[in-house]
Amino acid sequence: MLPYLRRLIRDEDALLQYSAQIRGLTAGDIYIGSYFSVAANWLPQIIQAFQQAYPAVHVHIEECANKVMYDGLEEGRFDCCITTWRPFSGDWIPLCEDEMVMWLPENHPLARAEVYPLKQLCHESFIEPLPQQDTDVVRILKEEHISYETRYTAIDNYTTYRMVEAGLGVSMNNRLMTAQWQGRVAILPMDPPHTITIGIAIPSRDGASPAVKKFIHYVQQGISQILAPR
Incomplete structure (x- = not known):
């Protein structure tokens, strides 16, 4: 029953986020699975920019490998994962090649x-x-x-x-x-x-909570800036 209970908690959090958005706020908790390399080298500055804009959103990062991330997506433990593609029932957003x-x-x-x-x-x-x-x-x-x-x-x-x-x-x-x-x-x-193609795996991009959608935008924008020629 644990995966179903996790989904209920996520749905409740999404409702609270939408309620906050209606009031002109963005709040909530988001749970992200990530490759070790991305979490260490890119995410700190991306999260810094994101938190300056949305200080009421709490970001939880778990560094792990593919199997843990995709199992976590299926179980509802992660809102999205920054990883490489594997067959799964969700949406895929490519970010970059490594x-x-x-x-x-x-x-x-x-x-x-x-x-x-x-x-x-x-x-x-x-x-x-x-x-x-x-x-x-x-x-x-x-x-x-x-x-x-x-x-x-x-x-x-x-x-x-x-x-x-x-x-x-x-x-x-x-x-x-x-x-x-x-x-x-x-x-x-x-x-x-x-x-390898590094990207974002997410159960449903359209069905993601407001905070997750904003975080994904910051990840896309941040990685584009990091990789831009200087």
């Missing part, structure tokens, strides 16, 4: 190469981030029919990065993940290249 890259220890034989050939992965110790979470990493390796040995797993991307830095193996992630990190890790494009 490149998938390989992480190698700085003393790896290919650390100074122009690209990392994915077929090389069968000879490596692979550190898999977020196992059993339907990640883009696993989807790409399956799509390319790459044979690999998962020697280690980690549920935190920064832990994975530090394990690569320690020379325990190689890993894969999206480029945005390391935007603010510095360490003894070589970051290489892959051959063949792959990108």
